[in-house]
Amino acid sequence: MRKLISVVIIALLLVPPAPAQQAAAPSAAAERAATPNTATRLPVKRVVLYKNGVGFFEHLGRVRGSQDVTIDFTSGQLNDALASLTVLDLAGGRITGVGYNSNAPLDRRLGALRLPLGEKTTVRDFLDALRGARLEARSGSTAIIGRLLSVERKSRIQGGNTREVDEISLVTDAGDVRTVELTPAVSIRLAERDLNQEVGRYLSVLASARERDLRRMVISTAGTGERPLYVSYISEVPIWKTTYRVVLPSKAAAKPLLQGWAIVDNTVGEDWADVELSLVAGAPQSFIQQLSQPYYSRRHVIPLPESAQLTPQTHAATLVPGAGRLFGKVTDLAGLIVSGAEVRVVAENGALIAQGSTSPQGTYEFDSLPAGNLQVEVVTPGFKRAVIQNVGLSGGSSNEQNVTLELGQVTETVTVEAAPSTANTTVSSLSEFRTAIGTKRQLGTGAALGRRESGGGGGIGGGVGGGTAGGVLGGAGPGEARLRAEAAAQARELGDLFEYKLKERVTIRKNQSALVPILQAEIGAEKISLWNASNNSTRPLRALWLTNTSNLTLDGGSFSVLEDETFAGEGLLDAIKPGERRLLSYAVDLGVMVDTKMESDQQRVSRVRIVRGVMMQTSELREKKTFTVRNEDTTTRTVVIEHPVRPGWKLATDVAKPDETASGLYRFRLTVDPKKTGTLTISEVRPLDTTYEISNLDDKQIVVFLRQKSINPEIEQALRRIIEQKNRVAALDEEIEKREVESKSIYDNQARLRENLKALKGSAEEKALMQRYTRQLDQQESRLEALRKETAELGTKRQQAQAELDKMIQDLALDVSL
Numbered sequence: 001m002r003k004l005i006s007v008v009i010i011a012l013l014l015v016p017p018a019p020a021q022q023a024a025a026p027s028a029a030a031e032r033a034a035t036p037n038t039a040t041r042l043p044v045k046r047v048v049l050y051k052n053g054v055g056f057f058e059h060l061g062r063v064r065g066s067q068d069v070t071i072d073f074t075s076g077q078l079n080d081a082l083a084s085l086t087v088l089d090l091a092g093g094r095i096t097g098v099g100y101n102s103n104a105p106l107d108r109r110l111g112a113l114r115l116p117l118g119e120k121t122t123v124r125d126f127l128d129a130l131r132g133a134r135l136e137a138r139s140g141s142t143a144i145i146g147r148l149l150s151v152e153r154k155s156r157i158q159g160g161n162t163r164e165v166d167e168i169s170l171v172t173d174a175g176d177v178r179t180v181e182l183t184p185a186v187s188i189r190l191a192e193r194d195l196n197q198e199v200g201r202y203l204s205v206l207a208s209a210r211e212r213d214l215r216r217m218v219i220s221t222a223g224t225g226e227r228p229l230y231v232s233y234i235s236e237v238p239i240w241k242t243t244y245r246v247v248l249p250s251k252a253a254a255k256p257l258l259q260g261w262a263i264v265d266n267t268v269g270e271d272w273a274d275v276e277l278s279l280v281a282g283a284p285q286s287f288i289q290q291l292s293q294p295y296y297s298r299r300h301v302i303p304l305p306e307s308a309q310l311t312p313q314t315h316a317a318t319l320v321p322g323a324g325r326l327f328g329k330v331t332d333l334a335g336l337i338v339s340g341a342e343v344r345v346v347a348e349n350g351a352l353i354a355q356g357s358t359s360p361q362g363t364y365e366f367d368s369l370p371a372g373n374l375q376v377e378v379v380t381p382g383f384k385r386a387v388i389q390n391v392g393l394s395g396g397s398s399n400e401q402n403v404t405l406e407l408g409q410v411t412e413t414v415t416v417e418a419a420p421s422t423a424n425t426t427v428s429s430l431s432e433f434r435t436a437i438g439t440k441r442q443l444g445t446g447a448a449l450g451r452r453e454s455g456g457g458g459g460i461g462g463g464v465g466g467g468t469a470g471g472v473l474g475g476a477g478p479g480e481a482r483l484r485a486e487a488a489a490q491a492r493e494l495g496d497l498f499e500y501k502l503k504e505r506v507t508i509r510k511n512q513s514a515l516v517p518i519l520q521a522e523i524g525a526e527k528i529s530l531w532n533a534s535n536n537s538t539r540p541l542r543a544l545w546l547t548n549t550s551n552l553t554l555d556g557g558s559f560s561v562l563e564d565e566t567f568a569g570e571g572l573l574d575a576i577k578p579g580e581r582r583l584l585s586y587a588v589d590l591g592v593m594v595d596t597k598m599e600s601d602q603q604r605v606s607r608v609r610i611v612r613g614v615m616m617q618t619s620e621l622r623e624k625k626t627f628t629v630r631n632e633d634t635t636t637r638t639v640v641i642e643h644p645v646r647p648g649w650k651l652a653t654d655v656a657k658p659d660e661t662a663s664g665l666y667r668f669r670l671t672v673d674p675k676k677t678g679t680l681t682i683s684e685v686r687p688l689d690t691t692y693e694i695s696n697l698d699d700k701q702i703v704v705f706l707r708q709k710s711i712n713p714e715i716e717q718a719l720r721r722i723i724e725q726k727n728r729v730a731a732l733d734e735e736i737e738k739r740e741v742e743s744k745s746i747y748d749n750q751a752r753l754r755e756n757l758k759a760l761k762g763s764a765e766e767k768a769l770m771q772r773y774t775r776q777l778d779q780q781e782s783r784l785e786a787l788r789k790e791t792a793e794l795g796t797k798r799q800q801a802q803a804e805l806d807k808m809i810q811d812l813a814l815d816v817s818l
Helices: 019-034 077-084 108-109 123-128 193-209 478-482 699-708 713-759 767-810
Strands: 046-051 054-064 068-073 085-088 094-100 133-141 144-156 161-171 175-183 186-190 216-221 224-234 243-246 257-266 272-281 318-321 324-332 342-347 352-355 363-369 372-380 387-392 399-401 403-405 413-417 491-492 497-502 506-508 512-522 524-532 541-547 557-563 565-571 581-588 592-600 604-611 613-629 635-643 659-664 665-672 676-693 814-817
Touching: 054 068, 068 077, 068 224, 077 216, 077 224, 085 094, 108 372, 123 144, 123 161, 133 161, 144 175, 144 193, 175 352, 186 193, 216 224, 257 272, 272 512, 324 372, 324 387, 342 363, 352 363, 387 399, 387 403, 497 512, 506 512, 524 581, 541 565, 557 581, 592 635, 604 713, 613 635, 635 676, 699 713, 713 767, 713 814
Parallel strands: 046 272, 243 557, 324 399, 324 403, 387 413, 524 635
Antiparallel strands: 046 054, 054 224, 068 216, 085 224, 094 216, 133 144, 133 186, 144 161, 161 175, 243 257, 257 512, 272 497, 272 506, 318 659, 324 363, 342 352, 342 372, 372 387, 491 497, 524 541, 541 581, 557 565, 565 581, 592 613, 604 613, 604 814, 613 676, 635 665, 659 665
């Protein structure tokens, strides 16, 4: 159940009545007795349709006495109404209840009856279910009354043929059993009132199955006299759709006309007669809950997934607008510079986008300006205010606009048009309108809106133009009509939503649809050719680079382009906010062909950084893509080339900046003259970093770096000084190691001598050999003492050398571009 408005059912007279009301009760009772309670219908007065498939409906009418009000829904619409219903008796009455027909499964509703009958039954099955009931069987003037005992099928042989007949047996009040053959001449009447009512309920259940999706809500009221009654709710409705017409002008100074229409469907079961209609773009949160469906204990129903449908191509919105540069000099009529003058740059929608003052040399400069037709204003005391209109600027381009001031008061204004510029975004190569297209006085104003009540338009009268008809002959053409046209709807922001409220009331009959005008405004648009490699075609698309200068939000939908009074193509657009620029493609450009060529360079080191003992070499992988564009047409083509933004890659510094960046795309502009060929080259680089520990480098590695040209002489000299210091540390380590080896050899020899002395005890040679071994041990101890001193001295030198090496490595800091 879609929920947009909280449920409110207000019964105004649930509060005990005042004494005066109590005194009036007898007359109210008399009025209810005198006035039959016939149900009435409240007309729809206001409809608000949302883009998420729900509509808000308001009914307003009058009731008398205790009168019921009915509103018809489908099951889906009733669910929404139950979750959002608001009922107000506005003049002292009260709401006594709201009911609707149940939509329980048919087998369950039949099972709740006392008759054991199914959905499909025969006369024999029906009578069999009535056994024990009191019936009257009549054939002509003969009548038999009794209780039904049985229903049997028997065979009869007549004239050599066998036929099947049905017989019923009745037990009369006298106790007789009478058999009656059921023939077309026999009628059966139910003689019990309760049974007759039960059969009526059974037939009503079967009848409701024929209108399974019709749910009638009955609102019961109680009160006296005639009173206004207000009912509102939301209901499931078809999504209203938007479609646009872009009429390209014939004159360079004019802007294209954007005409918007909404397609509205009335499927709620009520006529919309002279209703106030609003269309809201946006999708407030909403969901479905089957409140009108009786629930039973059962397994969950999981719907099958829906497959996505392909749609015509749309183009990504601007992510980073292209930055333009505007500069110039301010002088007086004598050519003298004017310094300190205030310079303002204003966008097409009137927003201030840049402001500054002229330099002592009389110059001004603004960077990072958005593309479009801008207005430059210059103000300084003693001179008239200067306004330069239609200063064209495109992304990544520069435009020089010099200003000459006239002597006078600041309150006076001199307005001039900017000189033509290649950056101007106004379409100028369009033909004149012919005057024989039509003569509607006001294009799309809907003057007859809601006045006609016949035809498939559902009350949308007055033709496409919606104005007074003047025929095809002798009237104003579309060009003149376009100048006098105005929108048929008022637009306004509603938080995150956007509303188009029709100025005229509208009539749309039940189960009919209508095309409703909602927008008419001038917009900024540049006609270009759009190329993207993903389209797998050498032909670009014809497109409009549209800027929404209407100050209105454009809802997503389809659009058609009219050029030279002829259909030029159609496409789709996403929602566009005021001031936003968007590409809209609508046809294939058969006059332009695009070819591409890719080149890739080998890696080379472009930068070396040495910080804290680490050397980082940055190499670049370069790729260059050249676009060759051939224009075979007789008019100049502006080609916008979309190039993908690849992770890890960036544009080279020598490449012109793109006009803008969209999600995952760069957009570059290229202008190609008639019968000429133009080229655009886009170079990209991908940095690759390789890291080395300085302490692990040696002479061989330096030789490799020099051979690869990945270091320069400055880096080479710094690395060689570090390697020389490393060699000094290594030489000291070698000397220390030699002495440690010699000391170990002496220790091993002393151990041997001591073992020999132990073996000589008590022998004849003991005295002589002991003296000899003692002299050797004394000499070795002296050598060990010397070795310890030398090792200690070498260790100190080694520590000093290592400290110096560490300092050299830590202090070395270089950042060199090769």
